[in-house]
Amino acid sequence: MMEIGLNHYLILSIILFTIGLIGVMRRKNLLLLFFATEILLNSVNIAFAAISHFYGDLTGQMFAFFVIAIAASEVAVGLGLLIVWHKRHGTIDLDTMSTMRG
Amino acid sequence: MELYLYLALFAPLAGSLFAALFGASPKIMIAGIIPSALLFASFVSSTILLVYILSGGAPVHVEMMTWMATGNLYIPFGFVVDQVSVTMMMVVTVVSTIVHIYSIGYMDHDKAFNRFFAWLSAFVFSMMVLVMSDNFAGLFIGWEGVGLCSWALIGFWYHKESATWAANEAFIMNRIADLGMLIGIFLVYWNTGTLQYEQAFAVMPALGTDILTLMGIFLFIGAMGKSAQFPLHTWLADAMEGPTPVSALIHAATMVTAGVYLVVRANPLFDLIPHVGLFIASLGAFVALFAASMALVNRDMKRIIAYSTLSQLGYMFVAAGLGAYWVALFHLMAHAFFKALLFLGAGNVMHAMHNELDPFKMGGLKKAMKWTFIMMTVASVALAGIYPLAGFFSKDLILEVAMIEHHYIIYSVLLFTAGLTAFYSFRLVALIFHGEERYKLFGVHPHEAYKFMLIAMAPLLILAVIAGSFKMTYFEMVTAVLPATEYHVHSAVAYWIMTIGTQLFVIAAIAFAYKKYVRSGITVPDGTSKMENRLCYKILSNQYYIPYIYEEYLVKPYRELSTIFWKQIDMKVVDATVDGIAGIIYGTGEKTRDMQSGNLSTMLKWMVAGTVGLLSLAVVFGLAVRYSVEIKAILSGLGV
Numbered sequence: 001m002m003e004i005g006l007n008h009y010l011i012l013s014i015i016l017f018t019i020g021l022i023g024v025m026r027r028k029n030l031l032l033l034f035f036a037t038e039i040l041l042n043s044v045n046i047a048f049a050a051i052s053h054f055y056g057d058l059t060g061q062m063f064a065f066f067v068i069a070i071a072a073s074e075v076a077v078g079l080g081l082l083i084v085w086h087k088r089h090g091t092i093d094l095d096t097m098s099t100m101r102g
Numbered sequence: 103m104e105l106y107l108y109l110a111l112f113a114p115l116a117g118s119l120f121a122a123l124f125g126a127s128p129k130i131m132i133a134g135i136i137p138s139a140l141l142f143a144s145f146v147s148s149t150i151l152l153v154y155i156l157s158g159g160a161p162v163h164v165e166m167m168t169w170m171a172t173g174n175l176y177i178p179f180g181f182v183v184d185q186v187s188v189t190m191m192m193v194v195t196v197v198s199t200i201v202h203i204y205s206i207g208y209m210d211h212d213k214a215f216n217r218f219f220a221w222l223s224a225f226v227f228s229m230m231v232l233v234m235s236d237n238f239a240g241l242f243i244g245w246e247g248v249g250l251c252s253w254a255l256i257g258f259w260y261h262k263e264s265a266t267w268a269a270n271e272a273f274i275m276n277r278i279a280d281l282g283m284l285i286g287i288f289l290v291y292w293n294t295g296t297l298q299y300e301q302a303f304a305v306m307p308a309l310g311t312d313i314l315t316l317m318g319i320f321l322f323i324g325a326m327g328k329s330a331q332f333p334l335h336t337w338l339a340d341a342m343e344g345p346t347p348v349s350a351l352i353h354a355a356t357m358v359t360a361g362v363y364l365v366v367r368a369n370p371l372f373d374l375i376p377h378v379g380l381f382i383a384s385l386g387a388f389v390a391l392f393a394a395s396m397a398l399v400n401r402d403m404k405r406i407i408a409y410s411t412l413s414q415l416g417y418m419f420v421a422a423g424l425g426a427y428w429v430a431l432f433h434l435m436a437h438a439f440f441k442a443l444l445f446l447g448a449g450n451v452m453h454a455m456h457n458e459l460d461p462f463k464m465g466g467l468k469k470a471m472k473w474t475f476i477m478m479t480v481a482s483v484a485l486a487g488i489y490p491l492a493g494f495f496s497k498d499l500i501l502e503v504a505m506i507e508h509h510y511i512i513y514s515v516l517l518f519t520a521g522l523t524a525f526y527s528f529r530l531v532a533l534i535f536h537g538e539e540r541y542k543l544f545g546v547h548p549h550e551a552y553k554f555m556l557i558a559m560a561p562l563l564i565l566a567v568i569a570g571s572f573k574m575t576y577f578e579m580v581t582a583v584l585p586a587t588e589y590h591v592h593s594a595v596a597y598w599i600m601t602i603g604t605q606l607f608v609i610a611a612i613a614f615a616y617k618k619y620v621r622s623g624i625t626v627p628d629g630t631s632k633m634e635n636r637l638c639y640k641i642l643s644n645q646y647y648i649p650y651i652y653e654e655y656l657v658k659p660y661r662e663l664s665t666i667f668w669k670q671i672d673m674k675v676v677d678a679t680v681d682g683i684a685g686i687i688y689g690t691g692e693k694t695r696d697m698q699s700g701n702l703s704t705m706l707k708w709m710v711a712g713t714v715g716l717l718s719l720a721v722v723f724g725l726a727v728r729y730s731v732e733i734k735a736i737l738s739g740l741g742v
Contacts, residue, residue, distance in 0.1 A: 021710060095701060097701070099700060
């Protein structure tokens with residue numbers, strides 16, 4: 001059985017980040033877009049925690065906490081907006097939101 | 103004394119700004135009266151300063167504030183009132199006060215009355231800066247200021263094509279000369295490290311003759327433009343398009359003498375380079391004769407007087423060039439008085455004759471305009487140099503200087519010119535005031551000018567008569583700063599022969615002018631008489647064809663060259679480049695606006711693409727820095 005080291009965590013982080021990025025680009029549903037963003041943020045958190053542990057320095061883990069806190073508030077605001085939008089337009093499809101067309 | 107200095111300097115500026123407040127509104131009397139009153143204050147302050155200097159006071163030198171101080175360059179706004187500048191201040195303030203008061207009457211019916219006074223006072227302020235500055239930089243500011251005001255006043259009636267043309271001609275000619283002047287000032291700075299007169303002149307004797315000669319020549323080029331010396335003289339006659347008070351103030355008494363003032367002010371420099379001085383004197387003598395000859399046949403009253411001014415400026419340059427600076431300054435002063443008087447008289451005549459300028463269409467005006475007649479006659483007598491009027495003392499002195507310095511050619515040229523001067527001055531007087539009343543044919547009813555205008559002119563009349571008696575006082579005053587050479591012909595007999603000879607010659611010329619032009623049967627020349635078809639008459643009346651030559655051989659080729667540059671270089675290279683850049687940016691915007699679809703999904707894709715792009719750039723540069731040594735080795739191996 002192979003020991004799980006820093007590289008494994010980083011590879012997991014990259015995989016999650018890629019999934020998140022593809023999700024951000026491909027999803028048309030606003031709710032799923034939020035999920036994808038969360039995946040992105042958490043992939044970064046994994047990297048932070050792993051590197052922090054690797055170096056024995058708590059700064060990275062503290063940073064991860066901050067990211068979680070900010071992500072939570074972002075989702076709270078975002079979901080609030082999403083609900084308002086859904087009440088007004090009856091849909092949360094991204095392609096219908098193009099009022100800022102240049 | 104500093105208070106008076108500032109008052110003398112800034113009162114005209116205050117007057118100008120006050121009149122400018124009403125620049126766009128219809129005529130309002132105070133716009134003329136306040137500037138005149140302020141100028142009078144300036145005149146009084148100048149007089150106080152003159153009395154102070156005359157009673158042996160030390161020159162007043164003030165440094166108002168620092169203007170430029172960087173590195174080794176230090177130029178203050180410094181002003182000095184010494185014997186030379188106080189002379190100029192007196193000339194400027196006396197003549198301009200009189201001209202201001204006169205203009206209240208002269209510009210009475212003009213719509214732009216207020217604007218006129220704003221510019222006229224601004225001119226006086228610039229002139230005061232010019233003469234009072236204690237360094238070349240301040241002199242140059244004043245120099246450009248008077249140029250600007252001169253431009254605005256020549257082109258005062260800008261609805262007239264000829265006036266705007268003449269204004270631009272004067273401005274452009276002066277710019278050409280000012281380039282020379284600027285080079286001269288730069289040379290002074292490079293070689294002496296300062297622009298203050300005193301310090302610069304103190305260093306100059308240690309410099310090489312070559313560099314001093316260059317300085318002298320370039321500074322004199324500036325003087326040539328302002329004082330309209332050949333070959334930059336054509337603008338002065340055309341400048342007569344401006345209102346007559348402007349001609350009296352700017353183009354006779356003050357601005358055109360700035361060149362003489364510059365040479366006098368830079369006398370320590372010109373003393374070191376006598377060969378340049380000789381050139382100046384020769385050019386002056388040539389211009390004196392050249393301009394006087396053109397005045398002989400001209401048929402425009404104001405142009406005749408303008409040529410006369412040109413001729414007298416030539417006299418001043420002869421004196422200055424030969425090192426007789428105080429004589430030059432003395433003639434400058436005397437000339438300012440009688441020439442301004444002559445111009446203002448001409449203004450009265452113009453008003454009476456409804457802007458008619460041809461003296462052949464006048465005649466017999468002495469009945470209708472007694473006082474103008476007296477004033478113009480006195481001014482002409484003074485100009486001709488008859489004892490005991492101002493011109494006798496100053497002009498004969500210049501002749502004596504030429505004689506004593508053994509420049510006999512210059513002497514004879516000047517003597518001959520003195521005869522011509524007398525002739526054309528009295529030709530003018532005879533044609534305007536004597537003989538038959540030819541103006542009746544044209545249905546004009548002449549009238550004398552307003553009384554207050556005549557009263558305003560009276561001080562000039564008195565000065566034109568008595569200015570000569572100040573000679574010795576003046577000599578004692580200015581020679582505190584100028585070389586004190588007294589000019590006396592060695593033997594008394596020679597002196598009397600010279601003086602009486604000159605007087606007789608001049609009187610003969612006057613008599614000839616009267617004989618020729620005070621007879622009945624003079625008609626307005628129509629180009630058919632024998633005289634008018636002579637070659638020499640044609641040459642003279644066409645001003646030696648110099649304006650024609652300038653037009654044909656300088657202006658037209660230049661215009662064609664400019665057209666080529668405009669069409670080939672400006673349009674096809676410069677404009678095309680600028681338009682091309684604008685086009686690219688515009689086109690890029692036009693193409694990339696599709697990105698801005700408003701669709702969040704698309705935008706996120708672009709965001710990801712941008713992040714990836716920036717990250718890869720960072721990686722590439724990071725690697726390049728990391729391996730820079732190896733990359734350089736590879737590149738040098740490839741022979742790059």
